[in-house]
Amino acid sequence: MELSLTVLGSSGSYPGPGRACSSYLVEGGGVRVWVDAGSGSLANLQRHVALSEVDAVIISHEHADHWQDIEGFAIGCHLLLRLPPIPIYAPAGLRGRMQGPAGAFLWNDVTDDDRIRIGGLEVSFHRTDHGPETLAMRFDRGGRALGYSADSGPGWSLEALGRGLDLALCEATYLADREGTLQHLSARQAGVSARAAGAGRLVITHLQPGVDPERARAEAEAAFGAPVEVAIEGLRIEL
Numbered sequence: 001m002e003l004s005l006t007v008l009g010s011s012g013s014y015p016g017p018g019r020a021c022s023s024y025l026v027e028g029g030g031v032r033v034w035v036d037a038g039s040g041s042l043a044n045l046q047r048h049v050a051l052s053e054v055d056a057v058i059i060s061h062e063h064a065d066h067w068q069d070i071e072g073f074a075i076g077c078h079l080l081l082r083l084p085p086i087p088i089y090a091p092a093g094l095r096g097r098m099q100g101p102a103g104a105f106l107w108n109d110v111t112d113d114d115r116i117r118i119g120g121l122e123v124s125f126h127r128t129d130h131g132p133e134t135l136a137m138r139f140d141r142g143g144r145a146l147g148y149s150a151d152s153g154p155g156w157s158l159e160a161l162g163r164g165l166d167l168a169l170c171e172a173t174y175l176a177d178r179e180g181t182l183q184h185l186s187a188r189q190a191g192v193s194a195r196a197a198g199a200g201r202l203v204i205t206h207l208q209p210g211v212d213p214e215r216a217r218a219e220a221e222a223a224f225g226a227p228v229e230v231a232i233e234g235l236r237i238e239l
């Protein structure tokens, strides 16, 4: 196993019943990275790793459904466990929103086209079509690649992450009947995007509460042309 994805939060925009907002654990190259930290995800994170085992945090953008649980994480790590500061990578706009203890994190601003290395994991960032600066990500390790759309409207495509994605994790906020109502993708559009990128496998996520996952899956599959999985808390995929 070179690279793995564990879903910690799959709900879009606000938490659904028993579901957390956007959050994932990406492991590979000897490191564990907490990617997005929507509300409810800190509880789920600890089902898989201890707080002291998180090597870095990456936040895609400053919308509340993607970062709020770093507040509790900072209190736990810094004030209670007294861990050394943890590297965090995020668009510059996020810093000013954080209320928690200064010193919990080592802040690193990232922007479009940036590439970083965390342990043996390579991460590249690509700005999407969304409100505040929002960064999609590509994770590479040992010839395996995972792409994550973060949030995006249809003006951006997973193609921007490059060829060779073994797995595309793509937002699908609603069904095709709501296309164009928000700067988000429908399940159909997620399928179109993943197909255009030539992704080997597609997992859709960020479904808003009330969106029927089976209808979303069917819509995405028809556009992608292959089976699609719907993200749910606890889903783990090894690449």
Ligand SMILES: [Zn+2]
Pocket: 012, 013, 022, 063, 065, 066, 151, 206
């Ligand atoms: Zn969102």
Ligand SMILES: [Zn+2]
Pocket: 061, 063, 130, 151
């Ligand atoms: Zn957003």
